[in-house]
Amino acid sequence: MKARIKWTKTGVLKFIGHLDVQRYFHKAMMRAQLPVSFSKGMSPHQIMSFAAPLGIGMTSEGEYVDITFDWCYSSEEMLSRMNAVMNEGIEVLEFKQIDEKEKNCMAVTAAADYLVTFRQGYYYTDAFLKRTEPFYFQEQIPIVKKTKRSEKKVDIGPMILDIHEEGEAIFMKLVTGSAENLKPQLVMEAFCNYLGYDYNPHGFQYHRLETYLKKDGELLPLGAVGHDVTKEIKNK
Numbered sequence: 001m002k003a004r005i006k007w008t009k010t011g012v013l014k015f016i017g018h019l020d021v022q023r024y025f026h027k028a029m030m031r032a033q034l035p036v037s038f039s040k041g042m043s044p045h046q047i048m049s050f051a052a053p054l055g056i057g058m059t060s061e062g063e064y065v066d067i068t069f070d071w072c073y074s075s076e077e078m079l080s081r082m083n084a085v086m087n088e089g090i091e092v093l094e095f096k097q098i099d100e101k102e103k104n105c106m107a108v109t110a111a112a113d114y115l116v117t118f119r120q121g122y123y124y125t126d127a128f129l130k131r132t133e134p135f136y137f138q139e140q141i142p143i144v145k146k147t148k149r150s151e152k153k154v155d156i157g158p159m160i161l162d163i164h165e166e167g168e169a170i171f172m173k174l175v176t177g178s179a180e181n182l183k184p185q186l187v188m189e190a191f192c193n194y195l196g197y198d199y200n201p202h203g204f205q206y207h208r209l210e211t212y213l214k215k216d217g218e219l220l221p222l223g224a225v226g227h228d229v230t231k232e233i234k235n236k
Helices: 011-015 018-031 075-083 125-129 132-136 184-195
Strands: 002-009 048-050 059-068 092-098 109-118 142-146 151-155 160-166 169-175 204-215 218-221
Touching (some): 132 184
Parallel strands (some): 059 204
Antiparallel strands (some): 002 059, 002 092, 109 204
């Protein structure tokens, strides 16, 4: 059976990269003595797929991983067993069974919510908060997007689905996924350019709130396609 698992990444674990997170989950499943399914072939590995990787330095309460199990306990028991072996900073929030025909979470990720807070001593916060709406409603939001091989000027406006002031922070909903992906750091770099500031990546803290898929034209949390397991699912 295939499960979609929602988890957090907070505290000092924000400095751990995606590959290390993958290795961590592999070992955590073994420590929890859970019946994870393995692939066939010469080099069998746990069948596990993560949604959009989180950048180093970012925290989150909306991470997802799909894991295939030979069988499983109830969702409540699976959560208990997983959290018993997790380090501080990673907490498993949801364990939901999904249909075997569902595409993995990496393939269906369409958007994500972020909360951007300001570190003291870098910027005048009110300058951003008072200009968030004018920034969002520009005809174009140009920025130089850099890859390993090239640089090109792009309009990121269509990839910003929402951005608004939220208390002393900035909330944003951005296109996220394997086909198109907009990082919140790039949005804040464009915002700094708009205000005439030099962009300092250390001036902001980025926190992912939720990750979404699109179904029937509507954005839904990745876990919305699953359901809680109410009793132990035995081997077939």
